[in-house]
Amino acid sequence: MKYLGIDLGGTNVAAAVVDEEGAVLGKVSLPTPRGVEAVADQMAAASRAAVEAAGLSMDDIASVGIGSPGAIDPENGVVKFWSNLDFRNVPLAEMMSRRLGKEIYLENDANAAALGEYAAGAGKGSQSLVLVTLGTGVGSGAVLNGKLYTGFNYAGMEAGHMVIEHGGRPCTCGRRGCFEAYCSATALIKRTREVMEEDPNSLLWKLAGSPEEVNGRTPFDAAAQGDAAAGRVIDEYVDYLGCGIASLVNLFQPEVVCIGGGPSAQGETLMAPVRYILNREDYARNNLHRTRLVRASLGNDAGIIGAALLPLFR
Structure with missing residues (x-):
């Protein structure tokens, strides 16, 4: 199985395709724009570019996970608050599901980093x-x-x-x-x-x-x-x-x-x-x-x- 990960930052949006062992197969980074819709569009663009860099298609991707700064409600896929981009109660998982047609998982970026080190580091x-x-x-x-x-x-x-x-x-x-x-x-x-x-x-x-x-x-x-x-x-x-x-x-x-x-x-x-x-x-x-x-x-x-x-x- 192949999985797509997105790291949302205040400066850059990075997306990568990884396998079950956590090996990175393709990665792309794009500047983070301002505005909720623009950020979601950029995340989708980075995702598609990372899939292409891995030599795959979106059909090969099982799911998409997002690591975001701020206060996160992972159960409902909502960024409750992130001051850098003035995100307040942003339904980011739903927005990205519409754009990518995949099941979306959302988590705080520090928690995602801990999981990365645990699983593959x-x-x-x-x-x-x-x-x-x-x-x-x-x-x-x-x-x-x-x-x-x-x-x-x-x-x-x-x-x-x-x-x-x-x-x-x-x-x-x-x-x-x-x-x-x-x-x-x-x-x-x-x-x-x-x-x-x-x-x-x-x-x-x-x-x-x-x-x-x-x-x-x-x-x-x-x-x-x-x-x-x-x-x-x-x-x-x-x-x-x-x-x-x-x-x-x-x-x-x-x-x-x-x-x-x-x-x-x-x-x-x-x-x-x-x-x-x-x-x-x-x-x-x-x-x-x-x-x-x-x-x-x-x-x-x-x-x-x-x-x-x-x-x-x-």
């Missing part, structure tokens, strides 16, 4: 997985005992808004001390800029040039060259990340936790110290069977693969 062959993505925010999703976990109201697994520092930094969600406020790539960049202002002699200035030019690699690069200020930024970041990961492990004890997003590109520079914290703070640290902490492996394809395979895990 870092968690392939496992029974349970939690994905944490470090980007503009902290995204997360979980597959437990082979089923995508979303909560009874489809709003579950917002690990980015789990508090790890009571009364701490303000978060965009309205709480204080959230995981996202400390461990997103955005938070890492913000903290790096603060430390630069505190230490005008830091190597961070030489590498970045100005606070505005700081990116997620800057503190890692400076710390690798022995800069003390950057070292403090990284040590603090790792401590908070380890705290959040250990809490998720203690809640779910999944077989695999995988970390994706920009900072995960640092590989073992990031993973090894976080693993050290997990080994110290995992409640099940004395058990024979332990959670494996690994990097996500599918990159930007995780969401599109997971969306395509939604019918296999519902």
